[in-house]
Amino acid sequence: MIVRTIRADDYPGLNRLHASVGWPQRSPDGWRWLADNPARREIGAPEGWVLVDAADRPCAMLGNLIQRFVLDGRSLYGATGFSIIVPPQHKGASRPLIQAFLDQPGVFAHYTLNANARSASLYGRLGLRPWPEQTHALKLSWTIDPLACLHGRLLRRAYGRVSAEAAETMGERLMNRRLWRPGPLRLPHGVVDIRDVSDSSPYGRFWGTLSEQGALIADRGAEMMRWRLADPDLPRRPLLLGRVEDGRLTGTALAMTAKTSIIDPPSLEIIDLQGLPGFDAIPLLARTLIRNARGLGAAKVRLQALTPDLLSRLGDLARSARREGGWGHGHAAFSDEAVAASWSPTPLDGDYLMCNRPVPPAAERQWARRRAQASRASKA
Structure with a gap:
């Protein structure tokens, strides 16, 4: 071969x-x-x-x-x-x-x-x-629905890794109506739902300022963001929020609802958190995502790639999170160590946006069928 x-x-x-x-x-x-x-x-x-x-x-x-x-x-x-x-x-x-x-x-x-x-x-x-040296084995999560998370841990303990054959018969577990019919976003003053990512938009100007901070940063410019958001296999456009201060964007957050496997509870995955130095955008945007997670059908909120700088900027919110992981999920080899020294990646810098498992659209029919069967059984 x-x-x-x-x-x-x-x-x-x-x-x-x-x-x-x-x-x-x-x-x-x-x-x-x-x-x-x-x-x-x-x-x-x-x-x-x-x-x-x-x-x-x-x-x-x-x-x-x-x-x-x-x-x-x-x-x-x-x-x-x-x-x-x-x-x-x-x-x-x-x-x-x-x-x-x-x-x-x-x-x-x-x-x-x-x-x-x-x-x-x-x-x-x-x-x-x-790599990153201090945080390569760290993930953060915030529990939204403790019962669903507990149920997911019990299923994983009982089944371990579910084979593709078993998945066909088991179907998706731990679903809810909000995954397909989410409630309206509850946004605090100064946080907006970003829909315009054109070059001349407030988002485009925010990227221009962010890219001039002197650190190595993965391109989040308008062209690349439009490409990222255009994935035809995502059943729902990822959520892009912005923090507005003094009439301009000072931070952004990107998140999507995902379901790691058929036996895992749905989660709201934070894909990116960015903020200009000197502003409070990052903790406010993270809190906004946590506040809206239940309305989006998520049982927990998760941030799967961190750096010491991002931990520091999250402040008390990071200290209140559950630590997940336990092995080194970040590894790197650099041709230029000096260039890499100023890099502070988030999950967007990896493969999370295109490799997270979205809730399959067909799962809604499975969920409705199971609800109907349960209702008939309760009346029998």
Whole structure:
């Protein structure tokens, strides 16, 4: 078997690999959207790599997400791997796939912010180090519905990892009507729902100011944000909030509702938190997301990638959160350590926006059917 780069005719095979581990599959438009990443096209990077059999069919895969960064007016590029899928019969294939990812030129960093407990040890053996150094194993969560979260922990203890075959018969658990019919947002004074991300919008001007702060930052400009928000496979547009002070945006938050697996409770995933220095945007925006989580159908709010700076800016809110994780989910190798020193990533810098598992649209029918069956049983 050999490793080669991903081609468009591999998409059905990539979907079969995703289905085999219970991960969401992409539509043809979704795969094309991912391939149209402006940053990837600028440097001509591969979409990823596959291990293929004798008939040239994908047997294992690793996706390649290119992020554009800005530092002192310069554009730099980083590569983060996503969807590393290696079936048991191809055990050992992760090493050549990750090595192909690490060998690609033209990027200042090869990294992941989303390693699972199994893969974490492999990254170290291939030359990546735990990063960010102080917070690579830390995730924060805020419980919204304790009963649903407890139910989810009991299901996970009972079933462990649910196979794709079992998922077909079990169906989605721990759902609620608000996932499809959310209540109106409750926004405090000075927080707005951002819909306009054109170049000349307040959002575009906010990015212009943010990018001039002298730190390395993943491109959140209007062009890249429009691309990020245009994922055709998301059943609902991610929530983009802004903090307005003195007539201008001083901070933004990006979040989406997700469901890690069929037996996990829904969560509101904070994808990004950004704020200009000297303003209170970050804690206020985080509190606003927590306040609105129940109305969006979430049982908890989660922030899966942190730095010491973000922890400090969250203040008391970080101290009140539950600590999750327990293994190093962040790993990186840098070609320029000095450049990386000023980087303070959030989940947006990784693969969370495109790899979080949204609540499947078909789950609404399952939920309604189960509610009807329960109602009939209670009347019998």
